[in-house]
Amino acid sequence: MKEGNNKKIGGSFSISPIAGRLSLEGPIGKSGKTTFAVSGRRTFLDIITKPFFQKGNSFGYYFYDFNAKVCHTFSQKDKIFVSFYSGIDKFKITATNKDTQGGTTATDKSSVILKWGNQTGAFRWNHVISNKLFSNYTLNFTRFQFDVINTFEQTRQTDTTFDQAGLYLRYFSGIRDWAVKADYEYTPDARNKIRFGGSYINHGFAPGAAQLKFTGNGPGNLDTLLGPNGRIYTNELAIYGEDERRITKRVKVNGGLRAVGYNVRGKTTFYLEPRFSLNKNFDGKFAIKGAYSMMNQFLHLLANSGTSLPTDLWVPATDKIKPQTSQQVSIGLNVPLKQAFEFTVEGYYKWMKNLIDYKEGANFAAINQSWEDKVLAGNGQSYGAEFLIQKKTGPLTGWIGYTLAWANRRIIGINNDKTYPFKYDRRHDVSLVSSYKYSEKYTFSASVVFSTGNAITFPIGQYLDINGNVVYEYGSKNAFRLNNNSRLDIGYTKMLDKKRNKRNLEQSWTFSIYNVLAHNNPYYVYVDNTTSPAKVKQISLFGFVPGIAYNLKF
Amino acid sequence: MKQFAIIIFIVTLVSCEKDITVDLPVYSEKLVVNCAFNNSSPIILDVSHSIDILSGNRNFFVNDANVKLYENGVLLQTVPYVLGKYESTIIAIPGRTYKVVVNRGDYPEATGESTIPLFTGGLQSSYKDSVSTDSSGFPVGEITVRFADDGSTRNYYKIFLQSYDNTTMQFKEMIPVSNDPLLVDGSADNSQGGVIISDLTFNGKTREFKFRTEFGSALGTPKYIITLELISKEYYDYLTDIKNFQPNTGGIISSEPVLVNSNIKNGLGIFTGTYLESDTIR
Numbered sequence: 001m002k003e004g005n006n007k008k009i010g011g012s013f014s015i016s017p018i019a020g021r022l023s024l025e026g027p028i029g030k031s032g033k034t035t036f037a038v039s040g041r042r043t044f045l046d047i048i049t050k051p052f053f054q055k056g057n058s059f060g061y062y063f064y065d066f067n068a069k070v071c072h073t074f075s076q077k078d079k080i081f082v083s084f085y086s087g088i089d090k091f092k093i094t095a096t097n098k099d100t101q102g103g104t105t106a107t108d109k110s111s112v113i114l115k116w117g118n119q120t121g122a123f124r125w126n127h128v129i130s131n132k133l134f135s136n137y138t139l140n141f142t143r144f145q146f147d148v149i150n151t152f153e154q155t156r157q158t159d160t161t162f163d164q165a166g167l168y169l170r171y172f173s174g175i176r177d178w179a180v181k182a183d184y185e186y187t188p189d190a191r192n193k194i195r196f197g198g199s200y201i202n203h204g205f206a207p208g209a210a211q212l213k214f215t216g217n218g219p220g221n222l223d224t225l226l227g228p229n230g231r232i233y234t235n236e237l238a239i240y241g242e243d244e245r246r247i248t249k250r251v252k253v254n255g256g257l258r259a260v261g262y263n264v265r266g267k268t269t270f271y272l273e274p275r276f277s278l279n280k281n282f283d284g285k286f287a288i289k290g291a292y293s294m295m296n297q298f299l300h301l302l303a304n305s306g307t308s309l310p311t312d313l314w315v316p317a318t319d320k321i322k323p324q325t326s327q328q329v330s331i332g333l334n335v336p337l338k339q340a341f342e343f344t345v346e347g348y349y350k351w352m353k354n355l356i357d358y359k360e361g362a363n364f365a366a367i368n369q370s371w372e373d374k375v376l377a378g379n380g381q382s383y384g385a386e387f388l389i390q391k392k393t394g395p396l397t398g399w400i401g402y403t404l405a406w407a408n409r410r411i412i413g414i415n416n417d418k419t420y421p422f423k424y425d426r427r428h429d430v431s432l433v434s435s436y437k438y439s440e441k442y443t444f445s446a447s448v449v450f451s452t453g454n455a456i457t458f459p460i461g462q463y464l465d466i467n468g469n470v471v472y473e474y475g476s477k478n479a480f481r482l483n484n485n486s487r488l489d490i491g492y493t494k495m496l497d498k499k500r501n502k503r504n505l506e507q508s509w510t511f512s513i514y515n516v517l518a519h520n521n522p523y524y525v526y527v528d529n530t531t532s533p534a535k536v537k538q539i540s541l542f543g544f545v546p547g548i549a550y551n552l553k554f
Numbered sequence: 555m556k557q558f559a560i561i562i563f564i565v566t567l568v569s570c571e572k573d574i575t576v577d578l579p580v581y582s583e584k585l586v587v588n589c590a591f592n593n594s595s596p597i598i599l600d601v602s603h604s605i606d607i608l609s610g611n612r613n614f615f616v617n618d619a620n621v622k623l624y625e626n627g628v629l630l631q632t633v634p635y636v637l638g639k640y641e642s643t644i645i646a647i648p649g650r651t652y653k654v655v656v657n658r659g660d661y662p663e664a665t666g667e668s669t670i671p672l673f674t675g676g677l678q679s680s681y682k683d684s685v686s687t688d689s690s691g692f693p694v695g696e697i698t699v700r701f702a703d704d705g706s707t708r709n710y711y712k713i714f715l716q717s718y719d720n721t722t723m724q725f726k727e728m729i730p731v732s733n734d735p736l737l738v739d740g741s742a743d744n745s746q747g748g749v750i751i752s753d754l755t756f757n758g759k760t761r762e763f764k765f766r767t768e769f770g771s772a773l774g775t776p777k778y779i780i781t782l783e784l785i786s787k788e789y790y791d792y793l794t795d796i797k798n799f800q801p802n803t804g805g806i807i808s809s810e811p812v813l814v815n816s817n818i819k820n821g822l823g824i825f826t827g828t829y830l831e832s833d834t835i836r
Contacts, residue, residue, distance in 0.1 A: 304810065358810040359810065360795070360798060360810050360811065360812040360813060361795075361798030361799065361800060361809055361810055361812045362809065362810045363800070363809040363810070415813060416813060416815070457810075457811040458578075459607045459811070460578065460579075460581055460606075460607055461581055461583070461584070461604040461605065461606060461607055462604065462605055462606075462607055462609075463584075463586045463602065463603070463604035463605070463614060463822050463823075464586060464588070464600070464602050464614050465588065465796045465799075465814065465823075466588040466589075466590065466600070466746075466792070466796070466823070466824055467745060467746055467796065468600075469745075469796070470612075470801075471796060471799050471812075471814050472607065472799070472801070472811070472814075473584075473604055473607075473814075473822060474811050474813050476813070477811070477813065483576065525576060527607075527608070532610035533606070533608045533609050533610050534607075534608040534609075534610065535576075535608065536576040536577075536578055536608065537576065538576045
């Protein structure tokens with residue numbers, strides 16, 4: 001986030017039927033040494049759609065985020081920053097069924113809420129030690145939380161009696177980090193730049209816990225936390241050094257080493273992470289680069305393959321679950337073209353070990369078993385190529401990017417020990433963003449995105465097992481692809497004449513269409529058993545969405 | 555402008571959420587063969603067929619398949635359909651390879667092959683009365699099952715207990731209750747009854763399992779039947795898979811899909827030989 005204008009207070013405001021945004025920045029006090037910047041956004045669809053559902057029924061999605069930053073400059077050598085961010089996404093469905101028969105009114109209400117959010121806070125001190133040595137000290141806090149909440153309430157009412165029973169089940173998972181970092185940059189001469197530093201992070205994981213409440217006007221009310229999934233605290237201490245050196249006028253190399261100590265449940269293990277890169281410029285005609293790196297990751301992403309909803313969990317490496325390790329090589333080419341175009345292509349291959357995935361039959365929300373006992377570990381590879389053409393200057397600017405990629409896993413005990421695609425194996429990913437400034441008054445924009453659908457495991461057949469019970473045939477893990485995601489958005493901004501207002505405010509109207517082609521991008525897939533034969537249904541959010549927004553800069 | 559804004563508002567509203575049908579690839583039905591044969595009773599097979607996941611027609615049964623049984627490559631019998639099953643008169647012999655070939659109409663030919671493993675461990679079982687009391691204070695007894703494991707291979711076992719019911723004058727399944735570390739958490743419980751275990755923790759050793767008996771279950775004569783089966787790894791995996799299986803149609807809180815193991819070529823199901831020994835405690 002930018003630091004804020006130290007001359008005067010200004011900001012921007014935008015409002016449309018779908019969303020609103022406000023940002024303010026400016027100096028604090030008259031010295032100009034302290035500045036602030038705040039901004040916030042919220043979508044309104046959940047609010048405006050509510051009146052159009054029957055009472056007790058609703059479907060909604062919203063997100064908001066909020067950013068704040070304060071900077072203070074003590075001198076040319078010292079500057080501090082304090083920042084905060086909070087953002088939440090929430091998806092909710094409620095349904096109510098009411099029926100009156102024989103003098104009894106029966107009401108059943110149910111709801112499902114999916115909510116995920118982030119908060120971060122940071123304090124940073126930039127200090128210039130000398131004209132060759134620059135330092136940066138940071139203290140920060142982050143928190144991520146994910147909730148699934150199911151509620152069900154039943155009431156039965158007559159003229160003389162009222163019975164109520166309710167069930168509330170909340171499954172939540174989260175990560176909290178406290179971190180301290182010190183980074184230094186030493187420039188002994190124009191051809192050499194040395195970076196070094198260290199960090200300490202304390203992670204607190206709540207990989208999955210459940211809260212269960214029974215309520216009612218009968219006996220046996222309950223409100224309790226369930227399951228063995230207690231908090232796990234881990235510590236990460238790292239130091240690093242890297243040297244970026246211009247060997248010749250055209251050749252630059254960068255070599256570095258990071259040493260990490262990871263502590264969990266009283267056990268500490270040390271890891272080394274070397275990295276190397278080389279850039280060679282061929283007289284400005286083109287440049288090539290190659291790189292190698294070895295990395296360790298002390299977080300694992302547990303992705304549920306049976307549903308397309310965002311129910312993935314972040315869990316730590318522990319004494320039972322090793323950290324992920326990877327090695328990656330990449331090679332790239334950058335070619336400046338005529339008319340301010342630039343072309344880049346990069347290929348990569350990554351080997352990964354100690355990746356985890358849920359065992360077959362495991363349930364992320366099951367609280368009778370620790371998550372560590374629900375997973376198996378194995379290996380994976382990801383590889384591909386990325387292409388990019390961009391234009392940064394002129395009335396027409398933008399870029400086109402295309403990625404062709406594969407991401408696979410092989411874990412003994414899963415998918416009959418055979419290799420299978422990772423849930424987020426996205427074969428094709430295309431994006432085009434463009435902006436055309438026709439004049440000072442009119443700007444047109446267009447963007448296109450396309451990506452292959454997520455890979456999930458979906459049953460294809462059913463049959464009888466040796467006990468005479470019905471089981472499903474799946475083919476293989478993650479063999480089913482959700483429909484591809486694609487979207488074309490266009491926009492047109494018209495600046496209003498500044499002379500129309502005394503304060504010389506910058507006003508504009510933006511007319512936009514989100515998803516011009518009304519493509520039904522999958523959000524959630526489920527089986528509808530209310531018909532015969534049953535049908536696979538896909539819920540898509542936000543088809544063709546026109547928008548009109550008023551924008552103000554002051 | 556006002557009318558334009560209203561139009562945009564309505565269109566936005568309508569576009570919020572859509573429910574569309576997803577077309578799945580055309581499904582090809584397969585023959586399903588289920589059979590766990592042993593060394594003490596004739597080979598009996600269940601033959602059925604799979605159906606599309608979305609089909610509302612739950613008719614799996616097959617009564618017109620051509621089922622052939624081979625021993626060491628030699629055709630032994632074309633197995634007849636009798637009252638819902640394909641019943642042969644063949645009792646399998648350990649060490650010989652048995653193969654089933656099933657044909658029906660346009661279905662791909664389904665085949666399965668297996669051998670009864672050799673077991674030399676020697677089942678020994680015994681019963682002791684009044685070793686402890688239950689929660690109501692009544693005395694309960696204990697069944698001990700003991701056998702020796704062959705250390706040269708990884709082995710898998712199924713233990714099944716039955717107690718005699720004096721009222722019905724028949725044996726009925728006995729739920730295995732045990733404080734043994736391999737069995738106490740219920741993870742070894744088998745959906746067919748009894749427990750299934752691997753020899754990972756006792757490879758090459760003689761192992762005892764103790765099971766608690768209910769009060770009053772030892773009143774008759776005979777009292778208990780203990781059945782020990784040496785099963786194949788693929789059957790162990792299959793039984794574990796069907797125990798873990800949950801109907802999973804992509805609900806918000808759903809279990810990981812279980813890919814049920816199958817050893818039927820061009821079909822589904824399990825065709826496996828087990829070595830069975832049983833002991834009656836009187």
